Amino acid sequence: MSKFYAVKGEENKIFTEWSDCQVFLSQTKGRGNKYKSFHTLEEAEAFLEGRDYYAEILASDISQGYAVAFTDGSYEESVGKYSYGVVAVSPDGKEREFSGRGEVASFLPTRNIAGEVDGVLTAVKWAFLNGYEKLKIYHDYEGLSAWANGSWGTGSPISVYYVKEFAKYKGVVDVTFEKVKGHSNHKYNEMVDKLAKEALFEGKVVPLDGVGFKVSGTSVYSDLITWINQKAPRAKTSQRLGGSVFTCGEDKLAVYPRFTATSVVGNGGFLYCIALSVVFANLSQMGKNRLIERCLDLQIERKEPLNGFEISKIVLNKSRVNFAPAILFALEEIENSIKKTLNESGKISPYFKKTDLGFLLNINHANKENIQKAYAFFYEYRLNYLNLSLSLEQAEQVIEQSKKIVNTLKTEE
Numbered sequence: 001m002s003k004f005y006a007v008k009g010e011e012n013k014i015f016t017e018w019s020d021c022q023v024f025l026s027q028t029k030g031r032g033n034k035y036k037s038f039h040t041l042e043e044a045e046a047f048l049e050g051r052d053y054y055a056e057i058l059a060s061d062i063s064q065g066y067a068v069a070f071t072d073g074s075y076e077e078s079v080g081k082y083s084y085g086v087v088a089v090s091p092d093g094k095e096r097e098f099s100g101r102g103e104v105a106s107f108l109p110t111r112n113i114a115g116e117v118d119g120v121l122t123a124v125k126w127a128f129l130n131g132y133e134k135l136k137i138y139h140d141y142e143g144l145s146a147w148a149n150g151s152w153g154t155g156s157p158i159s160v161y162y163v164k165e166f167a168k169y170k171g172v173v174d175v176t177f178e179k180v181k182g183h184s185n186h187k188y189n190e191m192v193d194k195l196a197k198e199a200l201f202e203g204k205v206v207p208l209d210g211v212g213f214k215v216s217g218t219s220v221y222s223d224l225i226t227w228i229n230q231k232a233p234r235a236k237t238s239q240r241l242g243g244s245v246f247t248c249g250e251d252k253l254a255v256y257p258r259f260t261a262t263s264v265v266g267n268g269g270f271l272y273c274i275a276l277s278v279v280f281a282n283l284s285q286m287g288k289n290r291l292i293e294r295c296l297d298l299q300i301e302r303k304e305p306l307n308g309f310e311i312s313k314i315v316l317n318k319s320r321v322n323f324a325p326a327i328l329f330a331l332e333e334i335e336n337s338i339k340k341t342l343n344e345s346g347k348i349s350p351y352f353k354k355t356d357l358g359f360l361l362n363i364n365h366a367n368k369e370n371i372q373k374a375y376a377f378f379y380e381y382r383l384n385y386l387n388l389s390l391s392l393e394q395a396e397q398v399i400e401q402s403k404k405i406v407n408t409l410k411t412e413e
Helices: 018-027 040-047 053-063 112-130 142-150 157-169 187-201 221-232 270-282 288-296 307-318 322-342 368-383 390-410
Strands: 004-008 013-015 034-039 068-077 079-090 095-102 133-138 173-181 212-214 238-239 243-248 251-257 261-266 352-355 357-360
Touching: 004 018, 004 040, 013 018, 013 040, 013 112, 018 034, 018 040, 018 157, 018 243, 034 040, 040 053, 040 212, 053 187, 053 390, 068 112, 079 112, 079 187, 095 112, 095 187, 112 133, 112 142, 112 157, 112 187, 112 261, 133 142, 142 157, 142 173, 157 212, 212 390, 221 243, 221 251, 221 270, 243 270, 251 270, 261 270, 270 288, 270 322, 307 390, 322 368, 322 390, 352 368, 368 390
Parallel strands: 068 133, 133 173
Antiparallel strands: 004 013, 004 034, 068 079, 079 095, 212 261, 238 243, 243 251, 251 261, 352 357
């Protein structure tokens, strides 16, 4: 591919041959000329005119409604790892930087391609988590777009992984790929290359935080909003990018209807767990295990459906600071067990009256005492769920106690 050599000084020149450029620079030595090579004439002309070509391209993309990401990958055999760098620009022009590194054995033979893959997947996930419908990705490896659009088949471990992960965002984020030449004086290419190198050689990683999943179809959007409002009535609701955002203190959850699917994204806290629970209860036709895999980004080998206690333990293992959100699924096992005992499919609160002595079941039942104890335990934690702060040990105790309560109710059935 030809290059364009731009010389900026008293007399601006553009050359297509380096030898001609060298002659000119030699003849005008001492005149303070500045020169750079470019892959397009437009870039060279912008340099001579003092225009920021890349800022203009970015502004054009944003004006068309795109979120934009620049990605790059790196590899070093002596380190035994690959890495990536991402500069993500939201439609309002704000920049975010992300980077990371990996060492999956089956990916290492691909060298920097593994990093390129992780960079693109990070960029798409960033758009997904933020509710951006259109994303343009600037990259320098052809396979990233070819695998994604199916023009290249998959066979290698890295391509299979990439296509599987990329599919998580189809129907929610419309991705446009723009191939650029690597190491071409492109401002953002240089930024992502630096981020990837720092992650690889210095261990400076900037991870992307957040979790999310998609639900097929957009008709479920209004139902999801209704269900979440019922489960978290104290959460504040606002509108953003055609979707709904729930907030409760620092906890956030967003639901976006998009092209052919609805996305549910959050920070993994209380509201996200509530969203998971309503999806499990109302949209579980694909199976709870598959939903868990999607929602919590993990692989489940067993075929038997997970129960609420097992889901609580999984969420607990993925938690980092406040472990209280994990208990929700264990508490719902108690609620479901009470419903089964009372032969009730709707609300159970009308069956109980709160007194100075605690909750009293207002119907006759052979297992009345255990039902009252179970409801009191459930009510204690579920009422204040959004305000709970539990340590790992405390959350584990609540889960184990919930299991004992459910077992007691089952024993008396």
